[in-house]
Amino acid sequence: MGGRHIGMGLVDNDGRISYKKIVKLDETNRSEEGIFNCIREYVDEHAEKADSVGIGVPGIIRNNQIIYTANLPLQNVDVASYVGSRLPLYVGNDASCATIAEYHFIDKKMYSNYALVTIGTGIGAGIILNGNLYNGSTGAAGEVGHMVIDKDGIQCNCGRRGCYEKYGSISSLLKKTNTESLKEFFYLLDRNENIGKVFDEYLENVAEGLANIINLYDLEMLVIGGGIAWFSDKFIHTLKSKVASKILNRYTYDLNMRCAELGNDAGIIGASLLSQYEE
Numbered sequence: 522m523g524g525r526h527i528g529m530g531l532v533d534n535d536g537r538i539s540y541k542k543i544v545k546l547d548e549t550n551r552s553e554e555g556i557f558n559c560i561r562e563y564v565d566e567h568a569e570k571a572d573s574v575g576i577g578v579p580g581i582i583r584n585n586q587i588i589y590t591a592n593l594p595l596q597n598v599d600v601a602s603y604v605g606s607r608l609p610l611y612v613g614n615d616a617s618c619a620t621i622a623e624y625h626f627i628d629k630k631m632y633s634n635y636a637l638v639t640i641g642t643g644i645g646a647g648i649i650l651n652g653n654l655y656n657g658s659t660g661a662a663g664e665v666g667h668m669v670i671d672k673d674g675i676q677c678n679c680g681r682r683g684c685y686e687k688y689g690s691i692s693s694l695l696k697k698t699n700t701e702s703l704k705e706f707f708y709l710l711d712r713n714e715n716i717g718k719v720f721d722e723y724l725e726n727v728a729e730g731l732a733n734i735i736n737l738y739d740l741e742m743l744v745i746g747g748g749i750a751w752f753s754d755k756f757i758h759t760l761k762s763k764v765a766s767k768i769l770n771r772y773t774y775d776l777n778m779r780c781a782e783l784g785n786d787a788g789i790i791g792a793s794l795l796s797q798y799e800e
């Protein structure tokens with residue numbers, strides 16, 4: 522589930538998607554009932570070919586209950602009561618789904634302490650510790666966007682000031698540079714010195730948060746996901762050296778950092794893997 526659409530697919534063991542279906546959410550179906558009607562219909566249609574149902578939701582999830590979502594009209598939803606199939610059901614956070622997809626198909630053999638930080642409208646993270654997805658005690662682990670990096674800073678709608686995503690999200694970058702999209706931003710970056718300075722400061726802020734996350738979990742690998750990952754070559758080297766200079770054990774630690782590779786399908790693929798990563 523995304524804020525503006527639902528993407529569905531039947532995923533095989535190699536991460537290949539078939540019967541992919543994207544449903545746009547608008548006034549007619551952007552409701553609890555509307556969203557789950559779409560999902561139930563799709564599950565009923567493909568249940569015979571599937572072993573389990575996985576759903577990734579942008580919000581806080583506990584025991585297959587959607588506790589809270591910021592960008593969808595879903596609160597305290599018992600997902601099983603909607604998805605009436607007899608298949609085992611797994612509901613997880615969307616950032617966790619993107620993380621396990623990338624981890625499972627690319628990094629699993631090499632690393633066991635790992636995070637994927639999604640930089641988009643906000644900032645979220647999926648965290649893998651000792652090879653297992655870490656959800657926290659109430660399902661709210663990985664809300665790194667609300668880690669404070671300036672206690673007297675910009676007011677956030679979570680109630681605190683100076684949250685990481687107020688400085689490191691794509692929305693904050695576009696706002697600061699009066700640009701409409703990342704495409705426009707990166708077009709101007711090569712042509713406007715001022716935008717270059719703003720971008721350098723932005724990367725400095727992004728690096729502050731990433732270094733905090735690496736320090737906290739002593740990670741072996743950190744992957745950057747979200748829309749900015751498409752523009753990897755424009756920033757990954759600079760960002761990596763900024764982060765490397767800030768992590769605590771910088772003298773002995775070889776930082777592994779890259780941008781996500783699975784792109785838009787990571788959410789669908791990751792939801793299908795929840796059966797293997799959710800206990």
Ligand SMILES: [Zn+2]
Pocket residue numbers: 666667677678679680681684
């Ligand atoms: Zn906040």
